[in-house]
Amino acid sequence: RIDTFDCGFRILRPFCIKMGTPIKDVKLPDIPERKNLLLKKHADYIAAYDKNKDDYEYCVTEYLRMSGIYWGLTAMDLMGKLEVMNKQEVLKFVGSCQHSCGGVSACVNHDPHLLHTLSAVQILALYDSMDVIDVEGVVKFTAGLQQADGSFVGDKWGEVDTRFSLCALATLALLGRLDAVDVKKAVHFVISCMNFDGGFGCVPGSESHAGQVYCCVGALAIADSLHLVDADALGWWLCERQLPSGGLNGRPEKLPDVCYSWWVLSSLKIIGRIHWISKEKLTEYILACQDEETGGFSDRPGDWVDPYHTLFGLAGLSLLGDDRIKPINPVYCLPQYLIEKLKCVPNLID
Numbered sequence: 001r002i003d004t005f006d007c008g009f010r011i012l013r014p015f016c017i018k019m020g021t022p023i024k025d026v027k028l029p030d031i032p033e034r035k036n037l038l039l040k041k042h043a044d045y046i047a048a049y050d051k052n053k054d055d056y057e058y059c060v061t062e063y064l065r066m067s068g069i070y071w072g073l074t075a076m077d078l079m080g081k082l083e084v085m086n087k088q089e090v091l092k093f094v095g096s097c098q099h100s101c102g103g104v105s106a107c108v109n110h111d112p113h114l115l116h117t118l119s120a121v122q123i124l125a126l127y128d129s130m131d132v133i134d135v136e137g138v139v140k141f142t143a144g145l146q147q148a149d150g151s152f153v154g155d156k157w158g159e160v161d162t163r164f165s166l167c168a169l170a171t172l173a174l175l176g177r178l179d180a181v182d183v184k185k186a187v188h189f190v191i192s193c194m195n196f197d198g199g200f201g202c203v204p205g206s207e208s209h210a211g212q213v214y215c216c217v218g219a220l221a222i223a224d225s226l227h228l229v230d231a232d233a234l235g236w237w238l239c240e241r242q243l244p245s246g247g248l249n250g251r252p253e254k255l256p257d258v259c260y261s262w263w264v265l266s267s268l269k270i271i272g273r274i275h276w277i278s279k280e281k282l283t284e285y286i287l288a289c290q291d292e293e294t295g296g297f298s299d300r301p302g303d304w305v306d307p308y309h310t311l312f313g314l315a316g317l318s319l320l321g322d323d324r325i326k327p328i329n330p331v332y333c334l335p336q337y338l339i340e341k342l343k344c345v346p347n348l349i350d
Contacts, residue, residue, distance in 0.1 A: 021252040021253045022253055023243060023244070024243075024249075024253060024254060024255050025243040025244055025245050025247070025255065025256060026245055026247070026255060026256060026300050026301060027245065028245055028246075028284065028285065028288045028301055029288060029301050029302065031288075031292065033292035034287055034288050034289075034290050034292055034301075035284075035287060036287070037287060037290075037317065037322065037324060038290055038292060038295060039079055039324060039325075040295075041290075041291075041292070041294070041295030041296075042075070042079065042290075042295045042296060042297070042310060042314070043076060043079050043081045043084065043295070044295050045291075045294055045295030045296040045305065045310065046072045046075055046076055046081075046295075046296075046307060046310065047076070047081070047084050047085070049072060049307060050069075050072065050085070050086070057306075062106070062107045062110075063106050063107070063110065064106050064116075065106050065107040066094070066097060066104065066105070066106045066107065066116040066119045066120055066123075067106065067115060067116060067119045068307055068308070069090060069093070069094075069119070069123060070119040070120075070122050070123050071307040071308050071310070071311040072085070072307045072310075072311070073085060073090070073123055073126050074122070074126065074311055074315075074333065074334060074335075075307065075310050075311040075314050077126055077326065077335050077338075078311075078314050078315065078318060078325050078326045078328060078335060079314065079325065079326075080326065082126065087127055090123065090127070091124075091127060091129055091132050094120050094123055094124060094132055094133065095132045095133060096108055097110075097116070097120065098112075098120070098133045098134060098137065098138075099112045100137075101137070101140075101141050102134060102136070102137025102138050102139070102140045102141030102142075103117050103137075103138070103141040103142075103155070104116050104117040104119075104120040104133070104138070111155060111156075112141065112155060113154050113155045114142065114145055114152065114153075114154045114155065114164050114167045114168060114171070115154060115163070115164075115167055117138060117141065117142065117167070117171055118167040118170055118171045120133065120138075121138065121171050121174050121175065122174070122332070122333075122334060125174055125334060125338060125342065126334070126335075126338065130175070135175055138171065138175065139172065139175060139177045139180045140180075142168050142171050142172055142180070142181070143172075143180040143181050145164065145168060146168065146181050146182065146185070146186070147160065149185070149188075149189055150182060150184075150185030150186045150187070150188050150189035150190075151164075151165065151186075151189040151203075152164035152165050152167070152168045152186070154167075160203055161202045161203065162189075162190060162193050162200060162201070162202050162203070162212050162215045162216050162219070163202065163211075163212070163215045165186055165189065165190050165215065165216070165219045166214075166215040166216070166218045166219045166222075168181065168186070169181075169183070169186060169219050169222045169223060170218070170219075170222060170331070170332055173222050173332075173344045173346075174332065174342060174344060176342075176343075176344070178222070178223075183223050186219065186223060187219075187220065187223045187225045187228070190216050190219050190220060191220075191225075191228050192204045193206070193212070193216060194216070194229075194230075195207075195208045197233065197237045198229075198230045198232075198233030198234035198235075198236065198237050199212075199213050199234060199237045199238075200212045200213050200215070200216035200217075207251065208237065208251065209250055209251050210238065210241055210248070210249075210250040210251065210260055210263045210264045210267065211250055211263045213234065213237075213238065213263070213264075213267045214262075214263045214264075214266055214267045217229060217234075217267050217270045217271060218266075218267075218270065218330075218331045218332075221270050221331045221346040221347065221348060222331060222344075222346050224346070224347055226270070226271065226347070226348070226349050229271060229349075231271040231272065231273060231349055232273075234267070234271060234273075235268060235271055235273030235276050236276075238264050238267055238268050238273070238276070238277075239268070239273070239276040239277050240252075241260065241264050242264075242277045242278065242281070242282065243256050245281075245285055246278060246280075246281030246282050246283075246284050246285035247260075247261075247282070247285040247286075247300075248260035248261060248263075248264045248265070248277075248282065248285075250263065250264075255300065256285065256300065257299040257300065257309075258285075258286060258289045258297050258298065258299050258300070258309045258312055258313045258316070259299065259308065259309055259312045261282060261285075261286050261312055261313060261315070261316025261317075261319075262311075262312035262315045262316050262319075262333070263312075264277075265277075265282070265316050265319045265320070265330075266315075266319060266330035266331070266333070267330075269319055269330040269348065270330050270331060270348050270349065271348075271349045272348065272349035272350050274319065279320050279321070282316070282320065283317065283320055283322075286313050286316050286317055288301045289301050289303075289309070289313060290313075291305045296309070296310045297309045297310045297312075297313030297314075311333075315328050315333060329345075330348070331346045331348075332344075
């Protein structure tokens with residue numbers, strides 16, 4: 001806003017400027033059923049998802065099957081319904097996806113990748129069945145992906161991304177084998193991706209993004225290096241992701257998405273700034289993204305539901321303190337009880 005005084009001078013009044021970029025948002029529907037958490041419907045949705053193997057949606061998501069199973073199982077555990085799933089079928093599938101190099105693929109006959117290797121380890125942690133795979137093979141595969149600058153590639157094709165820094169450190173931490181990589185160099189690379197706004201990108205110089213922020217602060221938490229983060233600057237950038245609807249976006253000028261209820265909120269939890277956003281408004285947004293007929297959560301109200309957004313909707317509510325859902329660890333995206341059992345609880349900023 002520009003004000004003009006009688007003397008003719010014109011000055012900017014920064015405190016009247018709400019935002020430096022256009023706001024894109026959605027309007028929440030007034031549907032009474034969506035104001036309550038529909039836990040039974042969500043559990044039924046996840047339980048049925050794996051049984052409909054002939055569905056088009058199931059077939060075309062083969063390329064991320066391992067991660068999809070992790071999303072579904074973690075969601076079920078958070079709701080106290082893990083026993084509903086077919087444990088033996090899951091374990092057989094995970095074992096069939098490990099390759100001779102030690103890495104795990106999304107599905108049989110796919111290439112091994114660090115993303116799906118982490119998902120496999122998370123699944124086996126949920127079932128306390130790490131003996132299903134060659135653990136030393138996983139450690140060797142993961143360690144072999146670290147580069148000279150401390151970064152990690154996702155697979156043999158060589159893409160570098162801070163996502164893979166988190167995947168590598170989380171995989172090894174869950175296995176109790178962080179000693180297999182150069183953690184100091186890994187931290188140095190992650191910090192090199194920090195931007196002037198306090199956020200992080202996928203590589204040095206790239207745009208800050210909430211998903212990358214989670215990966216970077218998560219990796220730093222595992223490496224006990226959160227003291228290198230500018231928590232106030234980052235916390236401010238993260239809390240600016242909340243829109244009038246209560247939902248969170250991943251970067252400026254983007255629409256809200258339920259998945260950022262995890263990426264943003266977990267990051268705020270890790271750096272001790274979760275109280276900087278409106279918990280009530282975010283809860284209202286997350287609940288509005290439920291499907292009261294089929295169960296499950298979508299990215300925005302009225303869109304198609306899927307296991308990915310269902311997990312992160314539930315995870316967000318867990319971080320917000322909903323005691324109908326088990327507490328979740330903000331670093332590993334696994335139930336807190338499990339992280340305590342594995343004795344790999346990371347230090348967070350108070």
